[in-house]
Amino acid sequence: MIGNMDANWNASMSILAWLPFNPLISFFILILLGKRLSWLMASVLSVGAVSLSAVSAVWLVQQLAINDQQVITVQLWQWFSLGNSQVNFTLYLDGLSAVMISVVTGVGALIHLYAAGYMKTDENFCRFMAYMNLFIVAMLLLVLGDNLVLLYLGWEGVGLCSFLLIGFWYQDKNNALAARKAFIVTRIGDTAMAIGLFMLFNSLGEFNINHLTELAAAKWQVGDQQVYWIALLLLGGAVGKSAQLPLQTWLPDAMAGPTPVSALIHAATMVTAGVYLIARMHGLFLLAPEVMTYVAWVGALTLLLAGFAAMAQTDIKRVLAYSTMSQIGYMMLALGAGAWSEGIFHLMTHAFFKALLFLTAGSVILALHHQQNIFKMGGLAKKLPIETSLFAIGLLCLIALPGTSGFYSKEAIIASLWTSATAGPVFWWCAILGALLTSIYSCRLFFLTFLGNARSSSKTEVETEFSAIMRWPLYLLAVLALLGGFFSTMLHQQLATIFASASIETNFAGEFEPHWLHIVAIATPFIGIVFSWFYFADYRQTSRINNDAAFAEKNNRLTSFCLHGLGFDWLYQKLFINPYCFIAKLNRRDVFDQIIMTSRWYVDLWRAALIANQNGNLRWYAASLGIAVIFLLGVALI
Amino acid sequence: MISLPLEHIFILASILFMIGFVGVIARKNTLFILMSLEVMLNAVGIAFIGAGSVWQQADGQVMFILILTLAAAEVALGLALLIRLQRRFQSLDIDKLNRLRG
Numbered sequence: 001m002i003g004n005m006d007a008n009w010n011a012s013m014s015i016l017a018w019l020p021f022n023p024l025i026s027f028f029i030l031i032l033l034g035k036r037l038s039w040l041m042a043s044v045l046s047v048g049a050v051s052l053s054a055v056s057a058v059w060l061v062q063q064l065a066i067n068d069q070q071v072i073t074v075q076l077w078q079w080f081s082l083g084n085s086q087v088n089f090t091l092y093l094d095g096l097s098a099v100m101i102s103v104v105t106g107v108g109a110l111i112h113l114y115a116a117g118y119m120k121t122d123e124n125f126c127r128f129m130a131y132m133n134l135f136i137v138a139m140l141l142l143v144l145g146d147n148l149v150l151l152y153l154g155w156e157g158v159g160l161c162s163f164l165l166i167g168f169w170y171q172d173k174n175n176a177l178a179a180r181k182a183f184i185v186t187r188i189g190d191t192a193m194a195i196g197l198f199m200l201f202n203s204l205g206e207f208n209i210n211h212l213t214e215l216a217a218a219k220w221q222v223g224d225q226q227v228y229w230i231a232l233l234l235l236g237g238a239v240g241k242s243a244q245l246p247l248q249t250w251l252p253d254a255m256a257g258p259t260p261v262s263a264l265i266h267a268a269t270m271v272t273a274g275v276y277l278i279a280r281m282h283g284l285f286l287l288a289p290e291v292m293t294y295v296a297w298v299g300a301l302t303l304l305l306a307g308f309a310a311m312a313q314t315d316i317k318r319v320l321a322y323s324t325m326s327q328i329g330y331m332m333l334a335l336g337a338g339a340w341s342e343g344i345f346h347l348m349t350h351a352f353f354k355a356l357l358f359l360t361a362g363s364v365i366l367a368l369h370h371q372q373n374i375f376k377m378g379g380l381a382k383k384l385p386i387e388t389s390l391f392a393i394g395l396l397c398l399i400a401l402p403g404t405s406g407f408y409s410k411e412a413i414i415a416s417l418w419t420s421a422t423a424g425p426v427f428w429w430c431a432i433l434g435a436l437l438t439s440i441y442s443c444r445l446f447f448l449t450f451l452g453n454a455r456s457s458s459k460t461e462v463e464t465e466f467s468a469i470m471r472w473p474l475y476l477l478a479v480l481a482l483l484g485g486f487f488s489t490m491l492h493q494q495l496a497t498i499f500a501s502a503s504i505e506t507n508f509a510g511e512f513e514p515h516w517l518h519i520v521a522i523a524t525p526f527i528g529i530v531f532s533w534f535y536f537a538d539y540r541q542t543s544r545i546n547n548d549a550a551f552a553e554k555n556n557r558l559t560s561f562c563l564h565g566l567g568f569d570w571l572y573q574k575l576f577i578n579p580y581c582f583i584a585k586l587n588r589r590d591v592f593d594q595i596i597m598t599s600r601w602y603v604d605l606w607r608a609a610l611i612a613n614q615n616g617n618l619r620w621y622a623a624s625l626g627i628a629v630i631f632l633l634g635v636a637l638i
Numbered sequence: 639m640i641s642l643p644l645e646h647i648f649i650l651a652s653i654l655f656m657i658g659f660v661g662v663i664a665r666k667n668t669l670f671i672l673m674s675l676e677v678m679l680n681a682v683g684i685a686f687i688g689a690g691s692v693w694q695q696a697d698g699q700v701m702f703i704l705i706l707t708l709a710a711a712e713v714a715l716g717l718a719l720l721i722r723l724q725r726r727f728q729s730l731d732i733d734k735l736n737r738l739r740g
Contacts, residue, residue, distance in 0.1 A: 616736045617733060617736060618732055618736060619662070619663050619664075619666075619732060619733070622662055622663050623663040626659055626663065
């Protein structure tokens with residue numbers, strides 16, 4: 001029995017070592033052979049590689065659960081050494097990364113399967129699947145890296161894949177611009193994070209996350225200036241990647257990419273990397289309680305902002321994008337309140353139901369021949385009954401109705417806010433307001449898309465036939481979204497050891513929880529639904545006249561303000577982009593360049609003079625000979 | 639016999655040399671360039687003869703005979719080339735004959 005265990009353990013280590021390399025090999029084959037592969041071969045290869053990783057991940061999680069030892073570590077090779085510390089290429093699997101790899105590979109595999117159907121007719125299918133595989137590789141490195149350098153490698157890798165996939169249809173200029181915006185905005189956060197890493201290494205001389213946490217606890221007191229700045233800079237990185245408050249503007253534009261990309265990268269996995277980073281570095285954040293409060297503020301403000309913005313959107317994917325921002329806001333709020341495992345749990349359930357929502361939206365968009373405007377949809381419940389019910393399931397989880405997975409995770413977060421030392425009642429009210437907004441914009445979206453009259457101006461046929469590979473992932477995701485709550489105990493068990501020492505002591509007994517807290521929290525989504533049932537009655541009733549103008553949203557100031565993401569794009573345009581472009585235009589001829597170019601000009605002059613001399617004219621040569629002799633004689637004589 | 643001062647002879651030789659040189663660079667016709675070259679050679683010859691007579695040395699005359707032979711050979715060769723050029727290109731313009739762009 002013991003021998004069997006050992007054999008299992010060795011097997012787990014090699015499986016862990018292979019985990020990121022399955023998709024990497026598939027990526028290389030796809031990118032090298034490209035269009036020479038048929039659709040079938042390319043999709044079997046790419047989906048198979050990720051599915052293999054998913055199966056391996058399930059096996060690893062199971063091994064982790066049945067073994068006493070809580071960690072599997074595989075050192076593949078030494079990357080480089082800095083001073084006395086070595087930076088190894090080491091994969092490190094504990095409860096936290098186990099949750100992440102199951103989400104990344106599990107949801108990833110389902111989305112790959114769906115994408116194989118969704119992108120079937122695209123001529124660059126192989127390139128698409130290759131990028132998707134590369135993304136999985138980078139994401140696995142991000143969550144499995146045992147040191148911050150490896151994590152940063154994955155971090156930049158997912159950023160690159162995000163850029164490549166947003167701009168996948170680069171022939172359209174808007175897509176390329178959206179890709180560029182996403183890349184630049186996240187780069188701002190990444191720069192902050194890189195500076196934070198340098199400061200961390202400078203003061204601790206170590207990149208390994210476990211050692212780092214121990215050293216930090218030994219070296220710094222709670223509230224030290226240095227650790228405050230480091231935590232703040234790391235928060236900057238997390239904010240950029242997770243599309244939180246100051247750097248959130250890239251996410252709605254990122255919806256320019258194909259829908260499976262939005263589901264995989266911009267909803268389920270990559271955008272939660274910031275949450276993962278903070279959870280992973282919780283040892284550091286605990287030393288800086290002010291930063292924890294900032295994290296909570298970032299989360300609270302983002303979830304409100306995104307909720308208001310989602311209320312006015314007209315594009316189905318942008319509604320979902322803003323809702324993603326707001327749900328990640330919940331995760332940030334949980335982290336800021338020290339409710340680590342609740343945040344990670346919400347990350348997982350959110351990955352399930354948001355992937356479901358995005359993929360179903362993708363099917364709807366495909367059925368309507370790439371119509372994304374919800375004011376041109378309507379009445380789809382009759383034509384697409386399966387998609388409608390799947391979408392409804394996703395929305396119910398998003399609203400967090402009791403029984404769905406979203407309920408377990410979101411209520412857990414909200415419940416932990418009131419008494420937390422770094423959060424408090426204010427944050428609790430923000431979260432409740434956010435939940436109300438969530439349920440209102442979800443209802444609006446559902447009514448406009450699936451109920452009411454068909455408002456599509458073009459009388460094109462609605463495609464209702466989808467291949468099985470586009471249906472089955474949706475069913476599986478729907479099951480996961482509904483039943484994801486049952487992972488709760490397992491997950492909390494796994495995470496308990498990691499965050500055991502990290503619990504924030506709750507506020508003193510004086511501020512006990514009022515008994516109505518939970519009732520309000522549970523009732524809020526219902527209030528939202530009832531409110532929207534009456535407020536958005538126009539949208540859901542079929543008896544109204546089929547008039548596009550009636551459904552054109554009232555074009556008042558407030559709506560357009562919300563539609564444009566509460567004016568952040570406008571603000572950044574005025575504050576940063578315009579001055580920058582002005583300076584760039586001012587210095588169009590580049591002063592420093594001009595200084596350097598004088599030497600070029602000098603050389604050029606001589607070159608011109610010498611070329612003019614070498615003209616092949618015999619008399620000219622004779623004359624220059626004579627002049628030179630006279631000159632030399634003159635010099636010699638005088 | 640009046641002996642000329644050396645300076646006068648050299649000035650005469652220099653003037654002749656300069657005339658020849660200017661002829662070489664100013665003339666376009668290859669025939670005239672050849673003739674200007676003769677003038678330059680003769681200017682050098684005058685310098686040798688004059689120096690030889692002033693210093694009562696035979697070397698000057700020896701050198702002149704050498705130069706004369708050289709000039710005769712050069713003219714023979716040069717004129718032959720000129721005839722070939724005239725036959726081939728119907729022109730003796732030196733600027734048009736720079737096909738080698740040397």
